[in-house]
Amino acid sequence: MVLYLIKKFNIVILFVIVTLLSSCVKDITTESNIGDSHLYQGEIYVNSDPQGSKIYLDGKYSGYLTPDTVKGVSYGEHKLLLIKDIFPDTILNIAVQENAVNNCFVNYYTSHRNYGNIICASVPTYAAIYLNGTNIHQITPYEINNLFAGNYNISYSFVGHRTANYSVTVRGSVTCTVYLTLQDTLEWIDYRTVNSNIPSNNILALKTDSKNNVWLITASSGLAKFVNGNFITYNSNNSLLPSDFTTCLAIDPQDNIWVGTNKGLVKFDGINWTVYNTSNSSLPDDYIASLYCTPDSKLWIGTPNGLVTMANGNFTVYNMSNSAIYSDKVASIVMDNGGKLWVACAEAISTFYNGQWKSYTRLEDGLIGYSANCLAVDKNGIIYASFPANKKRGVEGGVMKFEDNIWQSVVINGIPFGSINCIFFDNSGGKWFGSYDGTLYMKPDGTNIIYAGSKNAMFSNNAMDITTDLKNNIWFAFMGGGIVKYKR
Numbered sequence: 001m002v003l004y005l006i007k008k009f010n011i012v013i014l015f016v017i018v019t020l021l022s023s024c025v026k027d028i029t030t031e032s033n034i035g036d037s038h039l040y041q042g043e044i045y046v047n048s049d050p051q052g053s054k055i056y057l058d059g060k061y062s063g064y065l066t067p068d069t070v071k072g073v074s075y076g077e078h079k080l081l082l083i084k085d086i087f088p089d090t091i092l093n094i095a096v097q098e099n100a101v102n103n104c105f106v107n108y109y110t111s112h113r114n115y116g117n118i119i120c121a122s123v124p125t126y127a128a129i130y131l132n133g134t135n136i137h138q139i140t141p142y143e144i145n146n147l148f149a150g151n152y153n154i155s156y157s158f159v160g161h162r163t164a165n166y167s168v169t170v171r172g173s174v175t176c177t178v179y180l181t182l183q184d185t186l187e188w189i190d191y192r193t194v195n196s197n198i199p200s201n202n203i204l205a206l207k208t209d210s211k212n213n214v215w216l217i218t219a220s221s222g223l224a225k226f227v228n229g230n231f232i233t234y235n236s237n238n239s240l241l242p243s244d245f246t247t248c249l250a251i252d253p254q255d256n257i258w259v260g261t262n263k264g265l266v267k268f269d270g271i272n273w274t275v276y277n278t279s280n281s282s283l284p285d286d287y288i289a290s291l292y293c294t295p296d297s298k299l300w301i302g303t304p305n306g307l308v309t310m311a312n313g314n315f316t317v318y319n320m321s322n323s324a325i326y327s328d329k330v331a332s333i334v335m336d337n338g339g340k341l342w343v344a345c346a347e348a349i350s351t352f353y354n355g356q357w358k359s360y361t362r363l364e365d366g367l368i369g370y371s372a373n374c375l376a377v378d379k380n381g382i383i384y385a386s387f388p389a390n391k392k393r394g395v396e397g398g399v400m401k402f403e404d405n406i407w408q409s410v411v412i413n414g415i416p417f418g419s420i421n422c423i424f425f426d427n428s429g430g431k432w433f434g435s436y437d438g439t440l441y442m443k444p445d446g447t448n449i450i451y452a453g454s455k456n457a458m459f460s461n462n463a464m465d466i467t468t469d470l471k472n473n474i475w476f477a478f479m480g481g482g483i484v485k486y487k488r
Helices: 001-029
Strands: 042-049 054-057 062-066 068-073 076-083 092-097 102-107 117-124 130-131 134-139 142-148 148-159 164-170 175-181 188-191 204-206 214-218 223-227 232-234 246-251 257-259 264-269 271-275 290-293 299-303 306-311 314-320 332-334 341-345 349-354 356-360 374-377 384-389 396-405 406-412 420-425 431-435 438-442 447-452 463-468 474-478 481-485
Touching: 042 076, 042 092, 054 068, 062 068, 092 102, 117 148, 117 164, 130 142, 134 142, 142 148, 148 175, 164 175, 204 246, 204 474, 204 481, 214 246, 246 290, 257 290, 290 332, 299 332, 306 332, 332 374, 341 374, 374 420, 374 447, 384 420, 396 420, 438 463
Parallel strands: 042 102, 117 175, 204 463, 420 463
Antiparallel strands: 042 068, 054 062, 054 076, 076 092, 117 142, 130 134, 130 148, 148 164, 188 481, 204 214, 214 223, 223 232, 246 257, 257 264, 264 271, 290 299, 299 306, 306 314, 332 341, 341 349, 349 356, 374 384, 384 396, 396 406, 420 431, 431 438, 438 447, 463 474, 474 481
16 A cells, blocks of 8 residues: 555656656747847847838747847857738848847848739720829730839729729739729719718709809708819808708809708808898798799798798798698799799698789699699799608609699609609700609600619619709709719
């Protein structure tokens, strides 16, 4: 029994000794003679151009980046490895000598291995190539050779197309390809936050002034003016605009810009700002729902609490208490060629002419909806109205026109019933209907074309407004898609 315990004890002692010896060997191997200044006195100063390479000694990372000194290295032959992203690894043999400065310098620029190539290709072909903004006077397809490893910007330019840009990383001894498709802008061109300085992609309305500048309002980023390919933004931070939540837009014959907001009505003459609200005027509500300016510069204003007209700085309010307007909630306003005012309000369309009011409703006049969201008048003075769908009330909605003293349905094929947000009539007699699911163009001969999707530079199909400019180009405002110009 005693002998057994002694043998067992000897085994335990032997196990402990072996374990301690193994631990010592493991410590020495892990360090690999790097950084142990107590055991070794050798040093290597390592530098590179460009700097920032990881320094490996004898296959193990030293923890240093160039330029730095690796200390505690044993004297004799060692293998040095430099690793730097996008460059091929560099391996060097170095003899560490006693009482000597052991320097190592790697110049990446002198080795052809650190250069790469870019194959440039495009649709359409023969696009001019720009490298970091400089025209290299070559066209696609073309291969740019001997580029030092690093980051580059490639641009392609072609007449009638939007310039395409791409940032590419060139790696040493590697050939990469930059293949870009340039957007055709001969007919359609879009302006979004990804390709311009437009303040938002959520555009509610747009109009052009007498100088052919395009003005637009956004859902939450204020007012903007588009001139010479650039957007000038006016918001509550850099102007007297009381709110960035703009609701409607009008331009009078003097080029004054009128903007409706949730905090009042704003006039901008290009220099001065004037704000009208319930605290400094007789406006019945600070929320401005719609605006319409007549040729004689009279401004009509729609609010949730009545219709308002402004002339010579004076406001006149029409509501259910002092007039025969059908509802105080006004959504859209237009005037026909005879000077009759048409007002889309809740549950009816009301007219105002020579001091007399008349209203049209679904029950009495066969309207295909209860509340119109948009009114428009064509060159013949015919009124068009769009009605949104209302499933709860069993209404599909659609478009109607008032002709020969009766309301008639307008057949709109290709876009959903009750989806129309805006109606516009161009100078050639064409009719445009913008919906949340595409835009329909009704030619003067009655045939229809549907415009939607990227082929028409429409990256949102939710058209909120349509207008024209002095060159008869058509402009579209999209919720989520910025603005689009159709060159005609």
